[in-house]
Amino acid sequence: MQLKIFMATVNAKHDTVRFYIEKNLLTPDKVAGKYVFTSQDVANYEEIMQLKKLGFSIETIRKIKQQHILNCSTTEQWQQNLALVENNINLAEQELKRIEQQKEALIKVSKQLESLLARQH
Structure with missing residues (x-):
């Protein structure tokens, strides 16, 4: 096509x-x-x-595809893909932690602003 x-x-x-x-x-x-x-x-x-x-980078996708070509449906391919997946899980957990910290900081600022506004009335 x-x-x-x-x-x-x-x-x-x-x-x-x-x-x-x-x-x-x-x-x-x-x-x-x-x-x-x-x-x-x-x-x-x-x-x-x-x-x-799933959050994989272009480079990681390239590695996954290369493993598929070289070691299709072998234990080696599955082990290497598992390592890549576990790495992405760790990266996602780090990102979640960063976002949670950002959320907590924003809530703190929000409460401060609400307090200031309450004093104005």
């Missing part, structure tokens, strides 16, 4: 598709200077989107 059809199929913008091609996460064939996408490219794009929703 041509680029426009692929973009419509996966609901993506041209720049997004180009970005994933440049990052070598999508590897469509080129025929007469134009990209030709297959149903496998659609599946690859959907996998990239799922991994992004």
Whole structure:
């Protein structure tokens, strides 16, 4: 399928598709200077989107895909993917802690402002 059809199929913008091609996460064939996408490219794009929703970086997605190519359905692939997933869990926990601290600071400021406003009345 041509680029426009692929973009419509996966609901993506041209720049997004180009970005994933440049990052070598999508590897469509080129025929007469134009990209030709297959149903496998659609599946690859959907996998990239799922991994992004899980919070994986482009570099980590690249590692996951590389492991799939080199060690598909092996213990080694699963162990390496598990390590990547556990790392992302740790990063998410750190981010949650940071957000909770930010929330607490905002609540404190909110209470201070409410107190000041109450004194005005």
